[in-house]
Amino acid sequence: MEQVRLLEAIIETAIDGIITIDNRGHIESLNPAALKLFGYTLEEVKGRNINMLMPEPDKSGHDGYLHRYQTTREKRIIGKGREVRGLRKNGSTFPFRLAVSEVQYDDRIIYTGFIHDLSKEKEAEERLREYAAELEELVEERTKSLRKTVRALSEAKEEVSLSLEKEKELNQMKSRFVSMASHEFRTPLSSVQLSSSLIEKYAQPFNNKNIIKHVGKIKNAVGNLTTILNDFLSLERLEAGIVEPAFISFDLVKLAEEVTEEMQMIAKQEQHIIYQHTGLESVTELDQNLIRNCMINLISNSIKYSGEHTFIEFNTEINEHECTIMVKDNGIGIPEADQKHLFQPFFRANNTGNIPGTGLGLNIVLRYATLMNGRLHFESVVNKETTFKLSFNR
Structure with a gap:
């Protein structure tokens, strides 16, 4: 009995959601974390088909998937799981990683699903994609726009440093940014610099002061951008202690x-x-x-x-x-x-x-x-x- 109470306590206090269904796909139990994720009470979902928690097309296809699984009798535990989307009571959806195990219990088979909410990770990835898009525009806007992004990154760093979890998320974003910037920006910057030098060379016979003036502006802007980019890449590696x-x-x-x-x-x-x-x-x-x-x-x-x-x-x-x-x-x-x-x-x-x-x-x-x-x-x-x-x- 002590072990049973311990197991119940673990399930009740688990951070990730845990759902059990019978071999017909009907919900038997949800732990508090799962109920909070989907926005239901246990009475609202118990006994109903698990597909009520799924958006289309997963909702329509779930019974067929469960049937194929039972027919092939593949005895396995899906360890790492797969990424799917869940449907909340209010109609909104959210991404989560689902791992399913088949359990023999009281002469019957039940299926246990372990749900890890990916919302924050997806938000972080979306923020990273937004930064990447901004940086592409900043190359055209040169130094002025890049400074704006640098300030935004500094502000983001201050915000996420308020908690250890946010600090961890920021470090992940910064690492991805460093990798992206290192590969994606050096080559186009070098190309712009080389092209401006060639323009300057080919324009020499015309002795046009305006061409020389504007080519000089391009070279200076690219040089400034390259320096700023290199400085932040170097500082990031130093601060991370990986140099x-x-x-x-x-x-x-x-x-x-x-x-x-x-x-x-x-x-x-x-x-x-x-x-x-x-x-x-x-x-x-x-x-x-x-x-x-x-x-x-x-x-x-x-x-x-x-x-x-x-x-x-x-x-x-x-x-x-x-x-x-x-x-x-x-x-x-x-x-x-x-x-x-x-x-x-x-x-x-x-x-x-x-x-x-x-x-x-x-x-x-x-x-x-x-x-x-x-x-x-x-x-x-x-x-x-x-x-x-x-x-x-x-």
Whole structure:
């Protein structure tokens, strides 16, 4: 009797719904969770056909399904179950995962259905699809619209952090967003950037200032969008604690030359990136992807905060003691009062004005450098020059 009472208590307090029917499909019992899901009392459903809880076409086809099941006598438990829809008393429907088991009880066969409500999961998936659609439009609207979405994501994060369940849901959404954004946005952004460069090249014989002006706007917008996207992808991975440096030997000079060529494509008019390597060695052992990200972030900042017709110095050096990466520009500089806050996430110096940015790049560079046991040092004079230097012991 004690075991019976325990079993009844478990069924009565179960979070998921539990329904039992006889071999004719008539309802014998529903636990409180199932009654709440469908909006009925036990008296309203007991003895009636289970198809009253199903929308069409499942309602009409259920008796045939049950007959085929009994005819084939497939003795099995449907473990993971299948996704179906339920019909509430008020006429609304909802998705749930149904697992059915066949039970021999008192010389007769009953069927037990276990119901797990999928409404919240479907809502989360729908919200994710809505974000994806918004992001596609944001590519066309460029930086302005993307900022709006970023704010929406930040607001969503604050809302879901009110409870552990909502925090878990947000993490799932963010992971899906990171995966989607990584695959779906990089390729079209690269295509837009390449096409704008080709337009600029083919338009040179016409010497049309309007073409040059608008192509420059396209390149700047795509560059800003790419930087923002990369910053948020990097921050998400860092916050999730999934960034583990993979130390491998690679050619630092070759990597730096590739980054120089790539960043030159998004530089401003007559803005030149001058790369130089010091030392006889070119191979070092660090995480190549993290180093590449650091280079791109530092050079992107120099491009943004320096004017046209300027030079950006990009230097690497490998000696017997350390490996260093240095980026120097002659841009707007960093006010002394802001320098102590420079590496805080989302912080931007008060002289940046309308120059787009997330305030995440330097925070990401510092955290990547720390993961590789490196150091990040900078010096800056307002309206004169700024130098950032990464150092790694060998």
